[in-house]
Amino acid sequence: MDDLDLSTMVQGWGEPVKNKNLDQQPLKIGSKTFERGIATHTNSNYCINLKGVAKKFTAFIGVSSQIKLYNPGTDNGTVEFFVYVDEKPVYQSGMITYKDEPKEINIDLEKAQSLRLFVDKSSGGTHWDHAIWAMAKIEMEGKAKTTPEPMFKKTPVQDYILSPVMPDFPQINSPAVYGSKTGKPFLFKIPVTGKLPITYNVSGLPTGLLCDKNTGIISGIPNQNGFFEVSFDVSNSAGKANKKMQLQIADKIALTPPMGWNSWNIFGLKITEAKIKAMADAMVSSRLIDYGWSYILIDDGWQGERQPSGEIAPNANFPNMKALADYVHAKGLKLGIYSSPGDLTCGGFEGSKGFELQDAQTYAKWGIDYLKYDWCSCKDTNLQAPYTLMRDALNQQNRNICYSFCQYGMGDVWKWAESAGANLWRTTGDISDVWGAILDLGFGQNGLEQYAKPGHWNDPDMLIVGKLGWGNTVRNTKLNANEQYTHITLWTMLAAPMILGCDLTQLDDFTFNLLSNREVLEVNQDELGKQGSKLEGSKDHEVWVKKLSNGKIALAIFNLSWEDKEIEFDLNLLKIGDQLKIRDLWKQKDLILSGAKLKVKVVAHGCTLMGIVKEL
Numbered sequence: 143m144d145d146l147d148l149s150t151m152v153q154g155w156g157e158p159v160k161n162k163n164l165d166q167q168p169l170k171i172g173s174k175t176f177e178r179g180i181a182t183h184t185n186s187n188y189c190i191n192l193k194g195v196a197k198k199f200t201a202f203i204g205v206s207s208q209i210k211l212y213n214p215g216t217d218n219g220t221v222e223f224f225v226y227v228d229e230k231p232v233y234q235s236g237m238i239t240y241k242d243e244p245k246e247i248n249i250d251l252e253k254a255q256s257l258r259l260f261v262d263k264s265s266g267g268t269h270w271d272h273a274i275w276a277m278a279k280i281e282m283e284g285k286a287k288t289t290p291e292p293m294f295k296k297t298p299v300q301d302y303i304l305s306p307v308m309p310d311f312p313q314i315n316s317p318a319v320y321g322s323k324t325g326k327p328f329l330f331k332i333p334v335t336g337k338l339p340i341t342y343n344v345s346g347l348p349t350g351l352l353c354d355k356n357t358g359i360i361s362g363i364p365n366q367n368g369f370f371e372v373s374f375d376v377s378n379s380a381g382k383a384n385k386k387m388q389l390q391i392a393d394k395i396a397l398t399p400p401m402g403w404n405s406w407n408i409f410g411l412k413i414t415e416a417k418i419k420a421m422a423d424a425m426v427s428s429r430l431i432d433y434g435w436s437y438i439l440i441d442d443g444w445q446g447e448r449q450p451s452g453e454i455a456p457n458a459n460f461p462n463m464k465a466l467a468d469y470v471h472a473k474g475l476k477l478g479i480y481s482s483p484g485d486l487t488c489g490g491f492e493g494s495k496g497f498e499l500q501d502a503q504t505y506a507k508w509g510i511d512y513l514k515y516d517w518c519s520c521k522d523t524n525l526q527a528p529y530t531l532m533r534d535a536l537n538q539q540n541r542n543i544c545y546s547f548c549q550y551g552m553g554d555v556w557k558w559a560e561s562a563g564a565n566l567w568r569t570t571g572d573i574s575d576v577w578g579a580i581l582d583l584g585f586g587q588n589g590l591e592q593y594a595k596p597g598h599w600n601d602p603d604m605l606i607v608g609k610l611g612w613g614n615t616v617r618n619t620k621l622n623a624n625e626q627y628t629h630i631t632l633w634t635m636l637a638a639p640m641i642l643g644c645d646l647t648q649l650d651d652f653t654f655n656l657l658s659n660r661e662v663l664e665v666n667q668d669e670l671g672k673q674g675s676k677l678e679g680s681k682d683h684e685v686w687v688k689k690l691s692n693g694k695i696a697l698a699i700f701n702l703s704w705e706d707k708e709i710e711f712d713l714n715l716l717k718i719g720d721q722l723k724i725r726d727l728w729k730q731k732d733l734i735l736s737g738a739k740l741k742v743k744v745v746a747h748g749c750t751l752m753g754i755v756k757e758l
Contacts (some may be wrong), residue, residue: 143203143278144178146190150290152263153186154268154578164272165205172243173273174756179276181206184221184268185578186261187704188290195286196251201224201278202244209240209270218269225249226258229705238266245277245733248289251280256291260704263680266348268578283422287539299478302623303652304728309430310473311381312336314374315433315660318669321390321397321597324367325563329511331474332358333434334376335660340493346372348391359474364391388669392624395542396565398667399639400512402437402476404604407643410613411443411489414459421480422470425645431474431615434657434667435637436472437512439545439641452500454492467509477510478544479505483528484519493519495528499535506539511732523552533563546601546639556593556600561596566599566639575610575619577747580701584632585684587673594637594673601639605629608644608653616645623652624748626730628700630656631749635674635698636667636689683709683744687716695754696727701744711740718756725753 144160159181163169169176174175178202182188203223210219219240222242223248225233233247234469251257257280279286298602315333316335320327324345328351334340342358348370353363360377370389376382390397405413422438446457456463470477481501482493494501494515505513515532522528529547536543547559547567559567569590570583583602588599607626621629633640640663644653664687674688674696682703688696695716701707713722713735724740728751742750 143180143275145150145278146156146288146290148290149187150740151182151186151188152577153183154271154581155183155574156578158182159182163208163274165208166207169209169274169276172241173243174202174711175389176202176276179278180384181272182261182273182275183578184261184263186259186269186273186274188259190257190259190280191255191289191291192251192280193289194253194255194258194287195283195322196254196257196288197281197283198251199249199257199278199280200247202246203238204242204244204274204277205238205240206272206274207240209272210572212270213598213705214353219271220264221271221273222264223273224260226260227251227254227258229258235690236495240270257729268582286545287582303655303663304627305655308335308658309380310337310378311380312340312376312383314376314383314385314661314685316374316385316387317398317667319388319390319397319596321392322364323393323395323542323645324364324365324391326540328360328362329366329471329474329476329477330360331431331436332360332374332376332601333432333609334358334430335429337378337380340376340378343375344372344374346370348389350746367391376752387635396544396599397596398436398669398671399436399599400517400544400566401640401663403435403642404439404441404478404514404645405442406610407604407606408613408645409612412613413440413443415461418466419469421646421703422473422475424649425475426473428646428649428654428684430646430654430657433660433663435480435640435642436474436643437476437658438581439480439512439514440485441514442491443480443491444514445487446494447496448492450495453504454497454501458558463508467563471509474688476511476693477509478514478516480516481508482518483532484515484521486516487516487520488516499538502532502535502539505543506541511541512544514546514548517552524556525549526558529564530562534617546710554741556590560593560598564596568600568603569574570602572608575595575606575621577621577625579606580621580625580629584629584636585676587636587638588704591675593674594670594671596669599637600673601641602633602636603745604641604643605633606643607656608642608650609648610644616648619644624745626656628749630662630709631698631751632700633684634662635696636750637668637671637673640666659730660726661725661730661753665690665727665751665753675687677715682707685711691755693755697752698749699742699744699752700749704746706743706745708741708743711742713740714736716754718754721757722753723757727751
């Protein structure tokens with residue numbers, strides 16, 4: 143098997159490795175070491191075209207015993223091997239752990255056309271699920287050779303574009319609620335799509351706020367508390383539109399999940415002022431800003447040295463942070479920054495330990511609107527204290543600063559993050575652009591819905607669609623089109639922060655379409671702020687529901703298997719009666735329903751997202 147091209151092997155973390163384990167150590171299962179084989183990681187899938195001339199497949203299977211060095215825990219390092227011949231299951235290993243000795247398998251392949259090797263998680267998550275196909279070989283007739291095939295056939299990208307294009311007439315895409323604090327600078331760009339130019343008129347604003355009629359940017363300093371019903375009236379050469387929004391000038395911000403862009407997944411530590419400006423420019427020119435994408439976030443790598451006074455200075459790549467903030471703000475966007483409660487950040491730059499108040503003052507002076515605070519080198523045994531300390535410092539500043547805890551879910555952060563002052567908190571480790579990450583990080587959020595609410599959000603990490611790079615060569619995400627739809631749909635159902643990590647200057651039609659469906663984004667930005675949860679499911683599929691305002695429900699059906707499936711769902715489980723109106727939100731089309739059984743064909747690793755309301 144190690145003679146074959148493994149480029150079509152799909153797995154949930156890393157890349158397949160020939161003749162060594164995933165840590166580049168010898169292939170060892172239990173007490174036995176093997177010279178040849180393939181190391182992979184769940185969720186792993188590899189399809190081989192046998193052309194009807196194979197005789198048998200043999201291998202020793204198991205989990206790398208090397209992971210015992212990493213203290214993997216009870217449910218980690220547990221996998222299950224499957225073998226399919228002509229897509230019929232012929233072998234299932236049952237649970238195998240890193241403590242087990244290798245199992246030998248021998249599969250008859252006479253006249254078979256295809257062989258599929260699949261490794262799934264057995265229990266818990268996929269952490270340390272390092273699987274091995276040792277001494278794996280296919281015996282062929284004569285000199286015939288096998289040919290690996292991708293599990294998913296390539297389809298022209300236009301066939302995956304589901305959402306209608308933006309119409310010429312104006313459509314207002316603002317959330318129904320927006321929060322700010324009294325006496326602090328206010329910035330909000332009314333998101334409106336349609337043919338340019340657009341004229342904006344706003345009524346009902348509190349004293350201290352004004353709207354620019356040409357840009358739709360509302361700014362100023364509100365000087366009175368209260369809930370204000372603001373009316374947006376917009377027009378262009380193709381028509382007019384009106385929408386009302388409740389503006390809450392009180393003690394909360396981030397009343398809907400933040401939407402924006404972060405530098406890490408494309409630039410890593412290789413960030414500069416020029417790159418940040420280019421992303422801000424692209425957010426506007428692409429019109430993503432007119433769908434509500436509003437944050438431009440600088441991740442790790444901007445810091446220079448501290449001045450004698452202790453004030454943090456940016457490095458040479460950021461000559462003037464205040465001017466950069468002004469540049470971003472002038473476009474109606476908000477600017478974010480990154481630091482750590484430890485001495486050093488993850489990239490080895492200056493952290494904020496011992497300088498919390500001074501750093502908060504500096505951020506406010508620059509005009510920063512968002513802080514991602516990453517645990518990294520922090521050694522405090524009290525997980526809450528460093529975050530509360532910075533929260534207190536931020537509260538003293540004359541700015542609305544959205545506060546993001548990044549400490550990977552330690553200490554069940556979702557149980558105490560709100561009381562510690564977080565607007566959002568990471569519930570997981572770092573995401574990567576593989577299907578296994580969506581399974582673990584995304585679907586693993588079920589059960590945390592009670593902790594999400596307006597102003598406070600569970601965060602399963604950033605979006606991994608489009609062109610990524612992490613500071614290296616820019617490439618397309620490894621997620622196929624079906625998986626990208628699942629990714630955006632699931633984060634939408636989770637009321638998760640929607641933070642892009644792709645190169646906004648290289649948005650293709652598919653990626654833009656994926657990020658600009660106003661009906662899908664409305665589910666994420668719904669004013670109730672309810673996180674969706676799993677209603678039913680199996681190993682092959684899950685059905686999630688999310689309560690929306692005005693009695694509506696979002697229903698998402700996910701196909702977790704490697705095959706297209708017709709999935710049936712009993713609408714009576716929603717407990718909202720009959721006579722339901724159902725709309726396919728991705729296609730923006732109403733569906734015709736016959737009876738209480740909903741049957742939908744869902745592609746492998748894909749989904750369908752519906753909005754449901756009881757008809758009057």
